[in-house]
Amino acid sequence: MSLIHLEGLSKVYRVGDQEIRALNEVNLRIEEGEFIAIIGSSGSGKSTLMHLLGCLDTPTTGRMEICGNDLAKASNDELARVRNREIGFVFQAFNLLPKLDVVSNIALPLIYAGVPSRERLARAKKAASDVGLGDRLANRPPQLSGGQCQRVAIARALVNNPRILFADEPTGNPDSATGRMILEMFDALHASGKTVVLVTHDPSIAARSRRVIEIRDGRITREYAP
Amino acid sequence: MNLLVAISIGLREIAAHKFRTALSMLGIVLGVSSLIATMALTRGIEDGTRIFMQQMGGLELVSIVNKEPSSRKYEFANLSPGRTLRDAEAIRRSATFISHVSPEISLATAVATDGGGNPDRRMVRGVYPDHFVIAMHQIAAGRFLTALDLERGSRCAVVGDTVAKNLWPGIPPPLIVGKSILIDNRPFEVVGVLPLYEMEEQARARRSGRSLSRRWDPFRQKNETVLVPFTTMFHELRSGAFPLDSLETMKLETLTVRVGDLDHFRPALDQVRRILDTTHRGVDDFDLETRQDWFDRMESSVRAARLSGGLISAISLVVGGIGIMNIMLASISDRVREIGIRLAVGARQRDIFWQILIESILVSLLGGLLGILASLGLIEILKTIAPTENVPVLTPDSILLAVGFALAAGLLSGLYPAAKASTIDPITALRYE
Structure with a gap:
């Protein structure tokens, strides 16, 4: 059984009298351990797809199964649980809490997983040192560089040991030192068996994956291996 | 979470x-x-x-106060003599549940020592011996007014602490007893001196030398009082001011009774009410005011x-x-x-x-x-x-x-x-x- 299974998935937004079909009958299967890139220009529907896959939203019609959970008509609590346990999300804008230090930022998902505070701290510290930030635990995001923030975001996404890692435009320039390091990190995660889904507009970043899915006008138009 | x-x-x-x-x-x-x-x-x-x-008296006390008669009886209101000494005497004779009766009339007048000096203007009260109990008095020196004083209309007086101190500064109460004072220019003998009444707090303040003079003193009236027998008050002092009154018909200022036993409070009130109904000829121009009413x-x-x-x-x-x-x-x-x-x-x-x-x-x-x-x-x-x-x-x-x-x-x-x-x-x- 596939880790992610989408069938006839549509998302329709209503703006006044107008219907905007952001996703139109999308079918997609992603197996455990895959390294996939979803590529598309702005307005193609890739963000909508990513929000659905990330359980931040529910589809208008169609089937959506993630990690064995039928989420097409799931309640908010159910979506929250899947977001918390099964999915790690690395946002384009990092989305760290500026008032919290590195450890607390990384430990955030564990709070909502009900992990006791001592264990939270230990796991957050380990996740921080896994991404090479073991010496930055007490710093707060404004004191970190962009690359460091990105690594905090990755550590936070991984701390609850999710089965799928989503990354939305994980790096700007894939040839910069930071970009290379981030992409290497994804390679390593893939190698360790984690399912990785990159969402990007940049074909050179998508080329790092094993399978590229191209989206245009709310439909999957092309699928290829780089 | x-x-x-x-x-x-x-x-x-x-x-x-x-x-x-x-x-x-x-x-x-x-x-x-x-x-x-x-x-x-x-x-x-x-x-x-x-x-x-x-400190002003327990629940046993009941004041008989004037009241506007009900409209039904309004036309007969003149038949009622009002609160007089006859009420007090009738209650004393007939109300078995009432232990003490205290009628009172007063006159604000000059009080001075017989050696001359500036007179103080004091409230002089004509009272029954029962007043001692009803007003919760104690005695510092001498004695209180007696039934004999009342009967004879003797010219004797009991003075409050403030009065005594003002008239004879520095003289202790026992030496004041037997002295003579002028009330409205008539000589009276001081037979008793009341102690200084004060709140605990005031006593503490006085002992420690602090001053609490700013405070309102609930005992001021008691400390500034001059008490004489009711009859003396009438004959010697009041009759001049109200020549048409007789001892029997003169209107009382206050009439207070004390219920002997709180267990018989309601029956006692009923007794008093019945007696007053008779003496007031059926006119409901009086009311009984209990301390509970005050409390309430x-x-x-x-x-x-x-x-x-x-x-x-x-x-x-x-x-x-x-x-x-x-x-x-x-x-x-x-x-x-x-x-x-x-x-x-x-x-x-x-x-x-x-x-x-x-x-x-x-x-x-x-x-x-x-x-x-x-x-x-x-x-x-x-x-x-x-x-x-x-x-x-x-x-x-x-x-x-x-x-x-x-x-x-x-x-x-x-x-x-x-x-x-x-x-x-x-x-x-x-x-x-």
């Missing part, structure tokens, strides 16, 4: 916005402190009233004071609650992105709801705490202003009540912001700048 985490998040949020939080707490602080202060104040008045009542009246005015104070406090608590709600709403729109992030990593809507609600409760509780501290200061200030016998009393239940109100204000004012925060859409929130 457990409570501890929510509390620590809330505390951090409060610490991060100290000024804003302080402003939003202000209403709660004022509400709580004024609530506690009001309760302490009214409690103080209650205590003071109780002590005053105890004072209690109801205390209750009114407490209610109005409570109302003001309640209003400021409501205002405080609105303040908190306002700040919480502002804080939420500041934190849309944070809420979005928390939702994205797996917070449920109810986690966000509780986080905001608990923060609101924390703010109000903190405000309540500060309000308690403020009320302590406020009560100290009130202590210096309020009369000693009404000194504010802080009670634990008033603190509990105030904290309860603060808690309720925080809870109620947090509900709407919490509900609003918890329904934020994570996608919109994450895009929010």
